[in-house]
Amino acid sequence: MTDLPTTAPQTSAASLSPSSVNSEAILISGANGHLGARLIPAIAATRPVVALVRSSTAAATLQSSVDALPAAQARNVTITKLDYTDVAALQAAATHCNEVIHLAGILKESPWSTYKQAHEDTTAALLEALEGRTIKRIHYLSIVGSAPEASNPCLASKGRAESMLLGAPHPALILQVPMVLGEGDYAAAALNAQARKALNIVFAAQARDQPLYAGDVVNALIAGSQLPDDFNATLTLAGPEAANKRELIQRAAGLLNNRTRVIGLPGGLAIALAKLLETFSKNPPVTVPMMEILHHDDSYDPEAACAALGITLTSLDDMLENVLLRA
Numbered sequence: 001m002t003d004l005p006t007t008a009p010q011t012s013a014a015s016l017s018p019s020s021v022n023s024e025a026i027l028i029s030g031a032n033g034h035l036g037a038r039l040i041p042a043i044a045a046t047r048p049v050v051a052l053v054r055s056s057t058a059a060a061t062l063q064s065s066v067d068a069l070p071a072a073q074a075r076n077v078t079i080t081k082l083d084y085t086d087v088a089a090l091q092a093a094a095t096h097c098n099e100v101i102h103l104a105g106i107l108k109e110s111p112w113s114t115y116k117q118a119h120e121d122t123t124a125a126l127l128e129a130l131e132g133r134t135i136k137r138i139h140y141l142s143i144v145g146s147a148p149e150a151s152n153p154c155l156a157s158k159g160r161a162e163s164m165l166l167g168a169p170h171p172a173l174i175l176q177v178p179m180v181l182g183e184g185d186y187a188a189a190a191l192n193a194q195a196r197k198a199l200n201i202v203f204a205a206q207a208r209d210q211p212l213y214a215g216d217v218v219n220a221l222i223a224g225s226q227l228p229d230d231f232n233a234t235l236t237l238a239g240p241e242a243a244n245k246r247e248l249i250q251r252a253a254g255l256l257n258n259r260t261r262v263i264g265l266p267g268g269l270a271i272a273l274a275k276l277l278e279t280f281s282k283n284p285p286v287t288v289p290m291m292e293i294l295h296h297d298d299s300y301d302p303e304a305a306c307a308a309l310g311i312t313l314t315s316l317d318d319m320l321e322n323v324l325l326r327a
Contacts, residue, residue, distance in 0.1 A: 024047050024048065025049065025050055025099075026050070026097060026099045028043075029052045029102050030052070030103030030104035030105065031049075031051035031062060031079070032062045035103060035141070035180070035214060035217055035218065036062075037065055040062075042218055044074075044077050045072075047076065048076045049077045050078050050097055051077060052081075052084070052090075053081055054081065054084060058081075059079050059081045084126075085117070085121050087125050090126060090130075094129060094133070097135075098135060098136050099135065099138075099225060100135065100138045100139065101139045101221055102126060102138060102139065102140045102165075104118065105118055105158070107143075108286070108289075109153075109287065111282055111283055115154050115156075115158075115289075116157055119160070120157055120160050120164070122161075123164050126138075130170060135171075136225070136229075137170065137224060138165055138171070139221050140162065140165050140173070141177065141217070141221070142158045142162055142175065144238065144300060145176075145293075145296065146158035148160045153289050154289045154293060155289075155293070166232060171229065171231055171232045172233075173233070174234035174235070175224070175235055176234060176235070177217060177238065178209065178211065178238050178298045178300070179209055179210075179294075180217055181214060182214025182215065183326070185214065187211070188323035194252070195256050195258060195260065198258075199260065200249055200260055200262045201262075201263045202246070202265065203266070203267050203269060203291075204245065204265075204270065205246040205262055205263070206244050206245070206246065208242040208245075209243060209244070209248055209298055210243075211248070211316065212237060213313070213318075213319040213322065215322075216237075216311065217237070223309040223311055231308075235304070235305040236301075236305055237305040237306070238300035239316060240313045240314075240315055240316065241315070242298055242300075243316065245262070249262050251317075252324055255320055255324050256324060267295045270286075270295055271291055273286075273291075274286050274287055274288045274291045275288055
């Protein structure tokens with residue numbers, strides 16, 4: 001959620017009408033992110049979508065993607081620019097919607113967006129906008145380890161937003177995920193760059209990542225619509241295999257017919273570096289909470305989530321092939 005806020009909603013050329021948007025429409029916040037861009041065509045193939053963004057730039061970029069869709073899908077998408085804490089604008093945008101996918105959020109605080117503003121305030125505004133409405137379900141994408149009592153301020157803020165949703169009148173699916181890898185996203189680009197180097201120096205090389213394929217996140221969010229009406233809970237969905245950072249980089253390099261040496265530095269050094277950057281910059285490139293999340297040691301069992309949602313996960317090898325060779 002990095003776009004600067006605006007104050008008034010604006011719709012795209014696909015205007016609201018009974019034929020294009022009806023009571024079965026789904027509202028997506030943070031729709032201009034990588035996951036939103038994947039979700040929109042998948043959902044618009046079968047139902048209308050109201051996609052929320054926070055800036056004219058984001059709206060224009062998303063509109064270009066929508067314009068490239070088949071006409072039947074493009075007609076099913078309405079792009080609305082608004083401030084995610086503007087209750088009146090959210091009420092107007094949700095008029096024809098009976099379901100919500102709440103993707104808005106940040107990993108790093110900045111001078112113009114705090115964790116509270118990005119997670120808790122947006123969630124509070126959304127719930128206020130939906131008061132008195134019949135909403136089938138609110139789907140919230142969160143981060144593994146999120147809890148109100150978490151020591152990490154990002155995870156604590158996410159956890160407070162989760163508690164708000166689970167305590168609301170509308171059923172909620174909280175989907176906690178680790179690192180997500182998808183074609184063209186930042187994590188995949190970083191891994192691609194590492195895999196092409198002869199030498200990599202990384203923090204916490206022995207910490208395990210359990211990457212989840214972006215396509216599986218999309219499938220999970222769509223499958224959430226089919227959960228029982230009384231389902232109101234959190235599911236932890238991680239990839240099918242955990243690998244430490246050294247192994248992940250070397251496996252990626254192997255797919256590119258490259259060999260790379262990985263030298264590991266202590267994870268504590270990354271935290272110290274982040275603290276130093278925070279001392280000398282109002283908007284450092286990395287922060288302590290961000291580094292704690294990125295270098296967390298992942299080990300999760302996704303079977304319960306897969307069973308509840310009725311989905312099958314993409315293997316790590318196929319995931320790497322998708323994001324490194326087929327993107």
